[in-house]
Amino acid sequence: MRISYPASTSRSAELHQRGLSVIPDGLSRSTVIIRPHPIYVDHGKGAWLTDVDGNRYLDCNNNFTSIILGHADPVIESAVRTQLASGTAFSMATEAEIELAEILCGRISSCEQIRFCNSGTEAVMGAIKAARAFTRRPAIIKVEGSYHGTYDHAEASLGSDPSNWGVAAAPSTIPYAQGAPESLAEEVVVVQFNDEQGAVEAIRRVGPRLAAVLLDPMPSRVGMPALDPAFSEALRQTTREVEALLILDEVISFRLAQGGAQAVHGIDPDMTVLAKIIGGGFPVGAIGGRSDVMEVFSAVEGDRAAVPSGGTYTANPVTMTAGIACMRQLSESSFDRLDDLGNQIRGGLEHLFEQRSAQWQVTGDGSLFRIHPHQRRIRSYRDAHLDSDEATVMTSLQHRLLEREVYLSGYGMGCVNLATSDADVHHLLGAMDEALELVVG
Numbered sequence: 001m002r003i004s005y006p007a008s009t010s011r012s013a014e015l016h017q018r019g020l021s022v023i024p025d026g027l028s029r030s031t032v033i034i035r036p037h038p039i040y041v042d043h044g045k046g047a048w049l050t051d052v053d054g055n056r057y058l059d060c061n062n063n064f065t066s067i068i069l070g071h072a073d074p075v076i077e078s079a080v081r082t083q084l085a086s087g088t089a090f091s092m093a094t095e096a097e098i099e100l101a102e103i104l105c106g107r108i109s110s111c112e113q114i115r116f117c118n119s120g121t122e123a124v125m126g127a128i129k130a131a132r133a134f135t136r137r138p139a140i141i142k143v144e145g146s147y148h149g150t151y152d153h154a155e156a157s158l159g160s161d162p163s164n165w166g167v168a169a170a171p172s173t174i175p176y177a178q179g180a181p182e183s184l185a186e187e188v189v190v191v192q193f194n195d196e197q198g199a200v201e202a203i204r205r206v207g208p209r210l211a212a213v214l215l216d217p218m219p220s221r222v223g224m225p226a227l228d229p230a231f232s233e234a235l236r237q238t239t240r241e242v243e244a245l246l247i248l249d250e251v252i253s254f255r256l257a258q259g260g261a262q263a264v265h266g267i268d269p270d271m272t273v274l275a276k277i278i279g280g281g282f283p284v285g286a287i288g289g290r291s292d293v294m295e296v297f298s299a300v301e302g303d304r305a306a307v308p309s310g311g312t313y314t315a316n317p318v319t320m321t322a323g324i325a326c327m328r329q330l331s332e333s334s335f336d337r338l339d340d341l342g343n344q345i346r347g348g349l350e351h352l353f354e355q356r357s358a359q360w361q362v363t364g365d366g367s368l369f370r371i372h373p374h375q376r377r378i379r380s381y382r383d384a385h386l387d388s389d390e391a392t393v394m395t396s397l398q399h400r401l402l403e404r405e406v407y408l409s410g411y412g413m414g415c416v417n418l419a420t421s422d423a424d425v426h427h428l429l430g431a432m433d434e435a436l437e438l439v440v441g
């Protein structure tokens with residue numbers, strides 16, 4: 001079925017107008033804006049979404065990778081319903097948080113202990129604070145372009161562009177939110193993904209002030225390039241050399257395998273940040289790691305920990321119950337199926353690009369993929385960074401796919417869930433073929 005987008009007479013457009021008077025942008029997440037008007041969802045089931053106008057879309061975003069089993073999974077639904085009837089939030093601990101922590105520590109070899117929070121943003125912030133408290137040092141190193149949520153320090157150089165990114169060997173630290181303190185540049189040093197030499201030099205240079213290096217092993221905004229094992233190995237060895245910590249942000253990459261990307265790539269971080277899939281579709285974050293590091297969260301003397309952490313809804317039993325129901329259903333064969341779906345999609349897209357002589361490419365792994373409207377070899381953010389013409393092409397691709405019942409992010413990052421069938425993949429590739437014809441001719 002052809003959907004009309006944009007559609008000024010649609011209920012989505014109407015809701016947008018109504019929303020604008022009470023919410024900036026008419027919605028609460030800048031990541032879900034689609035111009036000229038966003039789409040307002042009514043419900044989701046399995047691999048498909050239905051919007052408020054009754055249009056259906058194959059969901060190739062999955063709430064930015066957080067839905068892994070499919071929308072409205074019946075096992076999660078039933079577990080959550082039972083929990084709802086028993087109350088949703090208490091100022092007491094619950095057994096459910098211990099159970100989810102046991103499952104996660106059992107799967108992730110580097111995590112001896114876990115503390116929960118409510119989002120990946122909060123977890124990254126907590127991990128940075130923990131590293132600072134553990135090492136008693138202020139600075140962090142992060143990768144240019146890498147997204148780790150909206151904490152000022154973690155956002156540095158997320159939106160760098162050729163006008164301000166500086167030399168490749170030592171990228172400039174560029175605040176993302178306007179008004180972020182100037183001191184950010186003293187506390188956040190930026191390196192390029194896969195730049196082993198630049199990273200080693202930066203770690204040694206910042207060494208005596210360095211609390212941690214923050215690494216996403218498959219950073220989506222960096223272009224989802226393949227991780228060079230020499231890079232992650234150099235980060236691991238050099239952080240040990242200067243006695244700083246390695247924090248692995250597995251908020252998305254925990255989707256890759258039972259033990260996350262660290263199991264796939266043989267990385268042994270001091271701390272791991274989790275979110276998204278571990279909440280079974282509910283707001284969640286978690287910080288895991290070696291128990292001597294995690295000790296900073298423990299109120300060992302008196303009431304106050306080195307890093308006090310609370311949160312009114314932290315580890316609430318609804319999220320914990322959904323997380324347990326989700327993680328229990330994820331077996332080795334689930335990840336095999338996700339790999340199979342991802343391989344079908346990436347292989348199918350490459351085939352289409354070739355057939356249409358489009359100078360495009362696709363990166364990604366497991367159930368994740370990212371489409372690029374160019375053929376530059378992608379090893380880091382600067383290779384993947386889109387100029388304004390390329391960004392316009394990707395917006396146009398998103399609109400043409402919406403018209404063909406496929407929902408993909410505006411920058412070409414895609415992800416499928418376990419309810420996706422081979423027929424759904426066929427639908428995606430068919431829609432992509434038609435959209436490509438319109439976008440590149």
Ligand SMILES: Cc1ncc(COP(=O)(O)O)c(C=O)c1O
Pocket residue numbers: 064118119120121122124147148149150216249250251252275276284285
């Ligand atoms: C790698 C990574 N880290 C952290 C975050 C922040 O997570 P949240 O949106 O739950 O705050 C995200 C969100 O997309 C992410 O992709």
